[in-house]
Amino acid sequence: MARTLKDLRPVYVVGVGWHRYQNPSETPYVTLGVTAIRDALADARLDWPAVESAYVATALLGMASGRPMLRHLGATGIPLSHVENASASGSTAFRQACIEVASGLTDVSLAVGVDKRNPVRRDSTGMDNLAEDAIAQFTHFSLLTNEYAHRHKVSFEDIARVAVKNHRNGAKNKNAQRQQERTLEEVLGGKKVAGSLTALQCTPVGEGAAAAIVASEDGIKRLGLDTSRAIRVIGSTARSERVYAAGLGFDAVLTKETTTIALQEAQVSPQELDIIELHDAFTVEELHYIENIGLCPEGQGVHLLKEGTLDIGGRCAVNPSGGLIAMGHPIGPTGIGQIGEIALQLRGEAGARQHPKARTGLAHMVGVGAVCYVHLLQRP
Amino acid sequence: METLLKPTLYATDGTLQGGRCTCGHVFFPMQGHGCEVCGRHGADLQPMVLKGRGKLLSSTVVHLHIDKARAAPFTIGKIALADGPVVRTLLVDPTREIEPGTAMVTALVPVGRSENGQTILDLRFAPET
Numbered sequence A: 001m002a003r004t005l006k007d008l009r010p011v012y013v014v015g016v017g018w019h020r021y022q023n024p025s026e027t028p029y030v031t032l033g034v035t036a037i038r039d040a041l042a043d044a045r046l047d048w049p050a051v052e053s054a055y056v057a058t059a060l061l062g063m064a065s066g067r068p069m070l071r072h073l074g075a076t077g078i079p080l081s082h083v084e085n086a087s088a089s090g091s092t093a094f095r096q097a098c099i100e101v102a103s104g105l106t107d108v109s110l111a112v113g114v115d116k117r118n119p120v121r122r123d124s125t126g127m128d129n130l131a132e133d134a135i136a137q138f139t140h141f142s143l144l145t146n147e148y149a150h151r152h153k154v155s156f157e158d159i160a161r162v163a164v165k166n167h168r169n170g171a172k173n174k175n176a177q178r179q180q181e182r183t184l185e186e187v188l189g190g191k192k193v194a195g196s197l198t199a200l201q202c203t204p205v206g207e208g209a210a211a212a213i214v215a216s217e218d219g220i221k222r223l224g225l226d227t228s229r230a231i232r233v234i235g236s237t238a239r240s241e242r243v244y245a246a247g248l249g250f251d252a253v254l255t256k257e258t259t260t261i262a263l264q265e266a267q268v269s270p271q272e273l274d275i276i277e278l279h280d281a282f283t284v285e286e287l288h289y290i291e292n293i294g295l296c297p298e299g300q301g302v303h304l305l306k307e308g309t310l311d312i313g314g315r316c317a318v319n320p321s322g323g324l325i326a327m328g329h330p331i332g333p334t335g336i337g338q339i340g341e342i343a344l345q346l347r348g349e350a351g352a353r354q355h356p357k358a359r360t361g362l363a364h365m366v367g368v369g370a371v372c373y374v375h376l377l378q379r380p
Numbered sequence B: 001m002e003t004l005l006k007p008t009l010y011a012t013d014g015t016l017q018g019g020r021c022t023c024g025h026v027f028f029p030m031q032g033h034g035c036e037v038c039g040r041h042g043a044d045l046q047p048m049v050l051k052g053r054g055k056l057l058s059s060t061v062v063h064l065h066i067d068k069a070r071a072a073p074f075t076i077g078k079i080a081l082a083d084g085p086v087v088r089t090l091l092v093d094p095t096r097e098i099e100p101g102t103a104m105v106t107a108l109v110p111v112g113r114s115e116n117g118q119t120i121l122d123l124r125f126a127p128e129t
Helices: A029-044 A067-073 A089-103 A137-152 A156-170 A184-189 A217-223 A250-266 A283-293 A301-307 A334-347
Strands: A011-022 A053-057 A080-083 A108-115 A192-194 A207-216 A231-240 A275-277 A360-367 A371-378 B002-004 B016-021 B045-050 B053-062 B074-081 B086-090 B103-113 B119-127
Touching: A011 A029, A011 A089, A011 A217, A011 A334, A029 A067, A029 A108, A029 A207, A053 A067, A053 A089, A080 A089, A089 A108, A089 A207, A089 A231, A089 A334, A089 A360, A089 A371, A108 A334, A137 A156, A137 A192, A137 A283, A137 B053, A137 B074, A156 A184, A156 A283, A156 A301, A192 B053, A207 A217, A207 A334, A231 A250, A231 A334, A250 A283, A250 A360, A250 A371, A275 A334, A283 A301, A283 A360, A334 A360, A334 A371, B053 B119, B086 B119
Parallel strands: A053 A080, A053 A108, A275 A360, B002 B119
Antiparallel strands: A011 A207, A011 A231, A108 A207, A231 A371, A360 A371, B016 B045, B053 B074, B053 B103, B074 B086, B103 B119
16 A cells, blocks of 8 residues: 555655745856755755755756756765756655655755746657647636636636735745735736736746755754754645546646645645645636635635635635745746745744744645646644 | 648648547547557557537637747637547637637638648638538
C-alpha cells in the first residue's frame, strides 16, 4: 500500500524568502536567486552548510542554471536538481524537497524558484493543429470567462472583482510586482486583451525568486531552530490531466480531483481552511478554483467575493499575497512564493496582510500540461 | 485553383481528419502515437472522417495578439464536434462573439495565395444558417 506524506516523517517549513517579483530588468538571475535563498536562510536563522540538498525550479532559464547561482553561497557539494513543470515548477520543487526530508534521506532541504521572462520554447509533438498559434493563455481563459458568465448568469464586472481584491492585497506586499490598489472602474477600464478580459485581470509575468527551506524534527532539534515558527506540511498531492467529458474545464476538474485527495489525506475539510493561495493568473480562475476546492457550490463564488468572505479578515483569505494577478507570476518562483506567504500567515508574521487566527493553509497551482499541485500547511 | 493550408487536418468538403481507437475513443487530429484513453497504438488507431459540424461551447474576440501574422481582432471558438472531440480554432466572423449552444459548421476561407497562384484555403467555423 502506497503511503502519503503524512505517514512519513513530519516535515516543517523553517525558512522562507524572496527577491521581489518585478518587471523584466537587467538584474542577473543569479542575483535574484541568491537574494531569495539568503533571505530564507536568515528567516530560518540557519547557515548554508546545513542545507543538504537543493531543488531549483525554473522554466525559462535554460539548461543547468542552478550551479552558476548556488556556487555563490559556498560550493558545499550538495545534490542539486532542476525542476521544470511550467507554472507548477516551484510547487514541484517544494514537493520534492518535502519528500526527501520526509523519507529520511535529508534533514534539511531547499526549494528555490528563479526565473527571468524569456521566450518559451516547446518542441513539436509531430502533430499539427488548427490554429493553436492564435490561442494565447489569456484567450484560453477568456473562453472560460465567457463560459462561466453564461452558465452561471454572472456579470463580467463581478468576475473582475477578483482583481480588485487581489490588487488590494498586493498593495500591502513588499515582494509583489504590482503594489497598487485598483478600483473596479480601473480594472474594467484598462486595455482589453480578449473578450472582457482586461490587462489588470491578467497576471503580469515578470522576474523574481522565492525560496523555502524544509526540515525534519531531527534537523530542527540538532540545529536549534525555533520550533514555534516551524509550519508543518501536512499534505502534498500532485495530479495530471485525464480525458474529461466535452465541455468540462480541465483546470477546474483537475483542481477538484487533486484537492479532494489532498484534503482527504490530511483529514482537513474545506471549511477549516483559513488561507488559500491559488493560481489566479486570470480572474475567472479564482472563482473556478475556490468552488472546486469546496468553499461553495459551483457558480456561487461571486457571492463570497462580494460578501467579503475571501478578504483578509473574512472567513478564508484567498490570495492574501496578492496572488498571481498582483504579486506576479515569474513562473519558477510562484509556487514557492505561495508556500512562503502561507508560512508567514500561519506564524502571524504577515504584517499589514495578516489574516487573524490563521492555522491551516492550502497552496494550489496548475501548470500547462495540465498538472496540478496542492500543498496543505498547518501551524502545530 | 485552390489548395488547403493544412491538408492533413481537413478536406475540401469541410470534414476533419480525425481518428478512432478500437476502445471507441474518437480524437482529432489523426495521430499514431497512442490513444489518450487506453494507450493502444499502431493499427488500433484508424483514421476517421469527422463531420464538420458541432455545437459552440464558447467564443471570444481577441483584441491583442503578439504575432503580427495574425492581425487582431479575430475570434476564437471552442466547438464540441458532433463526433465527440472538442476543437478550438478561428471563427469566420472576426469581430462577433456567438451565443453558446449555437450549431456550427465548418467553412473554408481564403487566407492567401500560393507561389503558383492557387488560392490557399483554411478551415474556420461559422453558425449554421
